[in-house]
Amino acid sequence: MTSTSGIADAVRFRAGNKVADIDPSATPGFRGSKADAATVLPERSDRLAGLQEMLYASWKGGDKRSILLVLQGMDAAGKGGIVKHVVGAVNPMGVRYTAFGKPTAEERAHHYLWRIWRALPPAGHIGVFDRSHYEDVLVVRVHNLAPPAVWNARYDEINAFERELVDAGTTLVKVAMFLSLDEQRKQLLERLDDPTKHWKYNPGDIDERLKWPQYQEAYQAMLDRTSTDYAPWHIVPANRRWYSRLAVTELLIQALEALDLSYPLADFDVEAERRRLLSS
Ligand code: AMP
Ligand code: MG
Secondary structure (H helix, E strand, O other): OOOOOOOHOOOEOOOOOOHHHHOOOOOOOOOHHHHHHHHHHHHHHHHHHHHHHHHHHHHHHOOEEEEEEEEEOOOOOHHHHHHHHHHHHHHHHHEEEOOOOOOOOHHHHHOOOOHHHHHHOOOOEEEEEEOOHHHHHHHHHOOOOOOOHHHHHHHHHHHHHHHHHHHHHHEEEEEEOOOHHHHHHHHHHHHHHHHHHHHHHHHHHHHHOOOOHHHHHHHHHHHHHHHOOOOEEEEEEEEOOOHHHHHHHHOOOOOOHOOOOOOOOOOHHHHHHHHHHHOO
């Protein structure tokens, strides 16, 4: 009941998958309960932390590769929880986290990928994008912040951009988190009910919520047009937070395992160093 080996494959977006068919309460690839997930997560988090350390160590040994986790999802989908709980399990030394909000005046003066370039993970690191360049085909599309011809051209441009990243040694782990409209209401209500959560609440979230169908459409186009063999999307149901956390943990483990990492060999004589140390 606690096998997690089927999750990564089960959440991979496949051509023809429809956003309207997603069950936000499902737990694809995992047959266990919340309690089962709690049993298995510590071990999987340790595995992730171990692999991340090896990525970092490989870089010290000259490896230039990196990972980029891209998190997209509506407000209260749990992006922050992924950062806190999943990414939080690894050594912060090797993480480069960036949240992308409404572009600043400086950012607006540049190409939309400018701020993305600047936030890319250095070699040996795991980059985490809490929202991303995909906002430029999501919120921008839904709110007509740019003419259709402009955002329409971005899908191909994003694919070309990601191709470059992959060719330069970055593995992209793209995660689209889907919660239901009801679950979002519940989550937003919790924020309103708890003064210590007011900082997470934004009155504008309601305006986004009212555009749910338009967002569904924009997410569908994003998945259809930017899920590539070199940088595929993953659809992670997000009503059950214990599941989405386990799923993203598995996706990161899979991406790191595929790098076939190993610790770099010492570039000094270990025995000679031992002798020097003991006689010092
Ligand atoms: P949050 O992630 O809750 O802090 O909210 C960030 C807000 O910034 C969201 O409402 C996003 O839709 C918005 N945002 C992010 N990127 C862009 C963009 N490129 N253009 C306009 N709004 C954006
Ligand atoms: Mg928000």
